[in-house]
Amino acid sequence: MHDFEQSIKDKFPDLSKGHKKIAKYLLEQPQQFAIKSAGQIGTEVGVSETTVIRFCYSLKYDGFSDLQKKVRETLLLQKSSLDQYYSNKLKLLDEPHFFAQVMEQDCQNISRTASQMDERDVQKAVEHLIEGEQILICGLRSSFAPAHWLSFTLGLMRENVFLYKSDTDGLGAAIDRLNARSVFVAISFHRYLKETIHMAELAKQRGATVIGITDSPVAPVSKFADVLLTISPSGKSTLDTTPSLFSLLNAIVAKVSVQDKQRFEKRKQQYESLDIKHLFYDEPL
Numbered sequence: 636m637h638d639f640e641q642s643i644k645d646k647f648p649d650l651s652k653g654h655k656k657i658a659k660y661l662l663e664q665p666q667q668f669a670i671k672s673a674g675q676i677g678t679e680v681g682v683s684e685t686t687v688i689r690f691c692y693s694l695k696y697d698g699f700s701d702l703q704k705k706v707r708e709t710l711l712l713q714k715s716s717l718d719q720y721y722s723n724k725l726k727l728l729d730e731p732h733f734f735a736q737v738m739e740q741d742c743q744n745i746s747r748t749a750s751q752m753d754e755r756d757v758q759k760a761v762e763h764l765i766e767g768e769q770i771l772i773c774g775l776r777s778s779f780a781p782a783h784w785l786s787f788t789l790g791l792m793r794e795n796v797f798l799y800k801s802d803t804d805g806l807g808a809a810i811d812r813l814n815a816r817s818v819f820v821a822i823s824f825h826r827y828l829k830e831t832i833h834m835a836e837l838a839k840q841r842g843a844t845v846i847g848i849t850d851s852p853v854a855p856v857s858k859f860a861d862v863l864l865t866i867s868p869s870g871k872s873t874l875d876t877t878p879s880l881f882s883l884l885n886a887i888v889a890k891v892s893v894q895d896k897q898r899f900e901k902r903k904q905q906y907e908s909l910d911i912k913h914l915f916y917d918e919p920l
Contacts, residue, residue: 774822
């Protein structure tokens with residue numbers, strides 16, 4: 636992650652309303668920030684030129700020109716998520732214990748996520764997942780696997796948990812089942828798919844509670860999220876974020892199971908009452 640991006644993410648909760656507008660503009664449109672004047676940027680986001688300059692100072696840069704220079708340098712050196720993932724692993728190739736080192740990096744990322752997360756927001760998400768009449772979970776492409784895992788595991792704890800599958804489910808039909816008693820979970824990471832963001836917007840319009848799980852407090856899904864859970868990656872690679880994401884989801888499901896004890900016990904009894912002989916291979920090996 637580049638210095639100005641990390642600085643924005645660290646300081647974002649404490650920024651003024653005007654500075655937040657500029658921060659979002661910079662993260663969402665760095666190419667435009669790199670070529671436009673402070674006055675032009677101010678006009679586009681609805682603040683004064685002075686506010687844009689003060690924003691740069693608030694990030695500890697020596698004015699607008701200094702920050703703009705850093706943004707330009709970043710764009711010239713920018714790597715794709717996959718390229719950065721490969722580059723990070725290539726550094727370990729000649730080191731001993733390659734597999735252990737990759738796993739150690741995952742452990743460090745999980746520890747960083749645990750130390751940075753706001754437990755109050757995670758608890759809010761847990762309460763919505765318990766109280767919601769029905770849950771619809773959406774994650775596409777690289778986010779589909781965690782979305783599938785969450786829907787399956789949460790479905791063991793409670794009823795009416797659904798996974799949106801874009802290849803077989805109609806978007807309209809999926810959104811139609813949502814109302815003010817529903818919860819929509821959007822898992823959305825860089826590069827943010829429009830379909831997930833659009834579904835979050837439609838869910839919000841239907842009155843559903845939207846839980847966003849993403850990599851930045853200013854990610855597109857943040858506009859529609861009632862509860863936003865962020866996992867800040869160590870770089871642009873969303874592949875390296877996956878272990879931390881699964882760890883967070885596991886922690887959420889764990890809290891649902893122990894907080895909603897009565898329903899969990901009921902679901903467990905229902906599950907155990909099934910004729911497992913027709914489900915699982917249990918012959919001795």
